[in-house]
Amino acid sequence: MIGIAGAGAFGTALAVALATDGRQVRLWARDAAAREAMRLSRSAPKLPGIILPEGVEIRDNVTDLAESGAVLLAMPMQAMRGFLASTPEILSADLVACSKGIDLTTLQGPAEVMAEAGAKGARAVLTGPSFAADIARGLPTALTLACDGERAETQQHLLSTASLRLYRTDDVVGAQLGGALKNVIAIAAGLVMGAGLGDSARAALITRGYAEMGRLAASLGARPETLAGLSGLGDLILTCTSAQSRNFSHGMALGQGRAAPVATVEGVATARAAVRLAEARGVDMPVTAMVARLVNHEINLGDAVRELMSRPLKQE
Ligand SMILES: NC(=O)C1=CN([C@@H]2O[C@H](COP(=O)(O)OP(=O)(O)OC[C@H]3O[C@@H](n4cnc5c(N)ncnc54)[C@H](O)[C@@H]3O)[C@@H](O)[C@H]2O)C=CC1
Numbered sequence: 675m676i677g678i679a680g681a682g683a684f685g686t687a688l689a690v691a692l693a694t695d696g697r698q699v700r701l702w703a704r705d706a707a708a709r710e711a712m713r714l715s716r717s718a719p720k721l722p723g724i725i726l727p728e729g730v731e732i733r734d735n736v737t738d739l740a741e742s743g744a745v746l747l748a749m750p751m752q753a754m755r756g757f758l759a760s761t762p763e764i765l766s767a768d769l770v771a772c773s774k775g776i777d778l779t780t781l782q783g784p785a786e787v788m789a790e791a792g793a794k795g796a797r798a799v800l801t802g803p804s805f806a807a808d809i810a811r812g813l814p815t816a817l818t819l820a821c822d823g824e825r826a827e828t829q830q831h832l833l834s835t836a837s838l839r840l841y842r843t844d845d846v847v848g849a850q851l852g853g854a855l856k857n858v859i860a861i862a863a864g865l866v867m868g869a870g871l872g873d874s875a876r877a878a879l880i881t882r883g884y885a886e887m888g889r890l891a892a893s894l895g896a897r898p899e900t901l902a903g904l905s906g907l908g909d910l911i912l913t914c915t916s917a918q919s920r921n922f923s924h925g926m927a928l929g930q931g932r933a934a935p936v937a938t939v940e941g942v943a944t945a946r947a948a949v950r951l952a953e954a955r956g957v958d959m960p961v962t963a964m965v966a967r968l969v970n971h972e973i974n975l976g977d978a979v980r981e982l983m984s985r986p987l988k989q990e
């Protein structure tokens with residue numbers, strides 16, 4: 675049995691994929707009305723057209739997840755620390771963080787947040803290029819499961835299905851940073867496309883963004899090949915090129931000068947956190963720093979482009 679805490683787009687999509695493959699899933703949403711609606715309709719508002727398979731059981735009590743083979747944490751990154759603090763009962767289970775981001779208060783990634791909360795079982799991070807809508811439809815998806823404990827292989831088999839192919843890595847720092855930092859670059863790519871700056875500019879941004887993701891990750895102990903994998907480059911490609919991405923769409927809206935739709939946009943907080951991490955380590959992250967200034971309304975897009983283009987010329 676697998677427990678999933680958080681019944682937004684991603685948690686529900688994973689529940690659908692796992693149950694379709696024969697797993698028993700306990701899905702918990704924090705909102706009682708949302709739980710009741712899902713139970714009655716066997717559907718989820720964030721996944722239109724998808725029917726919840728029989729194997730998905732909507733649970734009212736989050737502590738019911740504690741006896742699962744693994745508990746997936748499928749909530750925004752900034753909510754994870756508070757959720758774990760208020761739910762000590764699940765800390766004995768193996769935990770798999772599905773959030774992509776950096777905690778703004780502690781500047782920790784999901785693995786460190788779980789450890790500091792007192793997680794006693796395995797602590798893994800599930801990341802990589804995967805839109806919830808694709809997963810829920812059973813489209814083929816490859817993900818990275820990062821775990822440096824001896825339970826990694828067990829978790830990999832528990833969470834892989836006919837349509838979800840999980841690759842394993844013990845580079846937890848690299849995998850979680852890849853998943854977090856790509857969202858910032860996706861906002862930048864959306865800004866460029868929204869402002870009509872062209873495909874060439876986007877390609878430049880993705881490449882230079884990837885370079886600075888690698889610099890920060892290396893300074894924190896990540897391996898370069900992890901960033902070149904699904905959790906870094908793979909997710910960067912997906913998120914910087916698809917309007918399905920909320921981070922990319924958020925950037926597009928800003929680039930077009932219109933209000934961005936309300937949604938979970940992890941790259942906004944991650945940009946602010948990454949700037950602080952980079953400053954503390956003396957790492958140059960011009961694209962990320964510019965995204966932080968743009969989302970903080972400290973600079974307009976025209977000045978941002980001029981500033982980035984007039985940086986001193988250097989070697990690639
Ligand atoms: N939607 C997608 O395609 C993918 C999302 N992710 C990641 O999964 C995480 C969650 O994203 P989505 O499910 O898409 O967001 P969402 O906005 O669809 O759902 C978030 C869910 O978290 C719940 N939540 C918020 N605060 C909470 C709290 N304090 N305690 C418990 N639950 C809380 C909300 O009620 C909501 O059900 C994010 O970090 C995202 O980057 C990762 C891969 C794909």
Ligand SMILES: O=C(CO)COP(=O)(O)O
Pocket residue numbers: 774802803804805857860909912913918919920921922938939940
């Ligand atoms: O992480 C994702 C795809 O891998 C989802 O991207 P968005 O959060 O930008 O929608």
